[in-house]
Amino acid sequence: MSTVRQTPQHGPGKKHDRPIVLADWQLSLVESHPGDFVRGLFHSDGCRFANRVTVRGKEYVYPRYMFVNESTDIMGLCPWSLDLLGIAWRMNRRNCLSVARRDAVATLDQNTGPKSCPHPHPPTPTPTQPPTRPGRS
Template sequence: MAVRPLAVRRQAQFEHRNGSSISSIAARLGLPYQTVRTWCRHEGAPDSRFTEDRCFRCRPATPADHAQYAYLLGAYLGDGHLVTSAKVPVLRISCTEVYPDLMDQTERAMLATLANRVQRIRQKGCVNLQSYSKHWPCLFPQAGPGKKHERKIELEPWQRATVLDHPGAFVRGLFHSDGCRAVNRITKAGRTYEYPRYLFANESADILALCGWALDLLGVAWRLNRRNSLSVARRDAVALLDRHVGPKS
């Protein structure tokens, strides 16, 4: 691979982070596809020395923002994926592109937990926030082959202790990823009534149960409204959950 000016490499990486394909970047810059692919695929993969001192599992004395980790854990269980087959593991959290504040919250949680930098990779209808570190598997032992609903999902004792300390942050991460606050409408005796409610949907019965457990910790009444969904609809329960979650933005 020929040596290229650093500015050209950074420009290619910037365009790729903002959604341009490798082939289109290579064509525009007049560079070999393999050159641009190497730049972009390895961009953002830090030397493990920069993150190993921040892993609070490997170094228990390391200061950690456990509330941010609880939020990130909820987001991971909802719309996250940890790739462990790569040379450096990469954590990806998918966010719908219409909610920029949720992307900012997720990025802050990743940075506060372990990440030195977070990339935003645009996909059709969503943005993948991703960060490389060999220590992400230390913090997300639930990672494994296949889809989450096809395998057992259990929290480690130290993770359960974190959720016990920060149930609101954990629930916020879950609802920000796989939940919503919407207006429900019902018609009785010719009259239409409206009321707000929260819904959390996930194909994993284990993750649904974890959401219910955390809601119980907060004292929020809930019920299963479908096989793969739970609902928070009582007025007092919605008001209580508003204090911890609130509408997406």
């Protein structure tokens, strides 16, 4: 019995040194289930933490997600999949993405769940107009 390579991260060499491109059937699968894809990304290369900020002497604490990866291809797939869920994000650096807006964090919480939880809350519905696929015009 032959094995089917399900995801492009399996292969020789370092992920950030080689192309990571999803096949059309994989892109369709992510478009159908973006929450599952986002959960995998954040459970592998992301974190949720309490961000502490002091403004005019007053400290504010709020939840925030960060996603870090050296692969430019993976860093393209992450925002695309967040867009599919309508989650606002920002790039902090070339290899670091942040989700900090209250509604965006709440939606990401619903789709990712804690890393120790195998099945998070049901994902939120996707917007009717999906963003353009990565690497496609």
